[in-house]
Amino acid sequence: MPNSKGLIFDIQSYSVHDGPGCRTLVFMMGCPLRCGWCANPEGWEARRRLMFRATKCVRPQRKCRRCAPVCPEQAVDGGEKHERIKINWDKCRHCASFACAAACLNEALTVCGREITVEELTRILNRDRHYWGSDGGVTFSGGEPLVQQDFLLAALKRCRESYIHTAIETSAYAPWPVFSDVMANIDFAFIDIKHMDPDQHKNKTGVSNELILNNIRALKANGWPGRLIIRMPVIADFNDSEDNINAMIAFFREIGQNEINILPFHRLGDSKWTQCGMVYPYRDYEATPEHVLDHIQELFLANDILCYVGHETPF
Ligand code: SF4
Ligand code: SF4
The missing domain is CATH 3.30.70.20 (Alpha-Beta Plaits)
Structure with missing residues (x-):
């Protein structure tokens, strides 16, 4: 079977911040974006x-x-x-x-990085499922899980057969056929929007946001039955302006989306950049102040959009 192996850089059991209930996180290698604030730069390239x-x-x-x-x-x-x-x-x-x-x-x-087969992953998930409770399951993260679309699809289909709840953390940066095939097998999604302006987005992530926004539009228009939470890392001097938040609110209105999770910037990835032989561009940035998070939350709430702050948010 082609591509029956995936390349992962970690599996974490018992996570309570990456989807409903208690979950097993699978970190997949490879990502088409290059965000300077990335906490997992070791997952950028699809290679050991x-x-x-x-x-x-x-x-x-x-x-x-x-x-x-x-x-x-x-x-x-x-x-x-x-x-x-x-x-x-x-x-x-x-x-x-x-x-x-x-x-x-x-x-x-x-x-x-190491290779894993669908069979080995299934064994790990079946071991962990005894601790998930009724709401939990598996969350595919990365890196960008869509990069390894064949392995991901095979793993997701196996999860469906085993009645395992599936979630994904994704940038949605993939051709629509890839994105829609994967999402058809997903129950819960966090999709990142880093900025509403295509040029600003490209400037800080290396790619435009047009494909991402169009994929989200199409997902909503096609009546995807899962639960979607948009996520935005709050980065000072980049996406924390009222103009950008208002543009995001307008986009939410357009597509009928009413939930967002904003994540404060932190420097937890700093040491990993060094360990990979790279210089962390956000070394001198401070953690996002609470008043900035409060203000952004107020803007969303005033427009009837539920806005959760931080990672420790129950879903
Ligand atoms: S330093 Fe790099 S090139 Fe040399 S053995 Fe280690 S991984 Fe290979
Ligand atoms: S010199 Fe340092 S990195 Fe090299 S083998 Fe010894 S302890 Fe490991």
């Missing part, structure tokens, strides 16, 4: 990749040098005796050996 936790490297204390000699690309700079190693990420990018991670005894070098 190296991560380096410099604080775990014991070279300064113990003069360890296990990784450098085994790297087939000479991508590890052993440096002076008492320095931590440095990775040449350009050379490392296409590695398939990950010999360095196998050699490292301290989990300073680890491989992110």
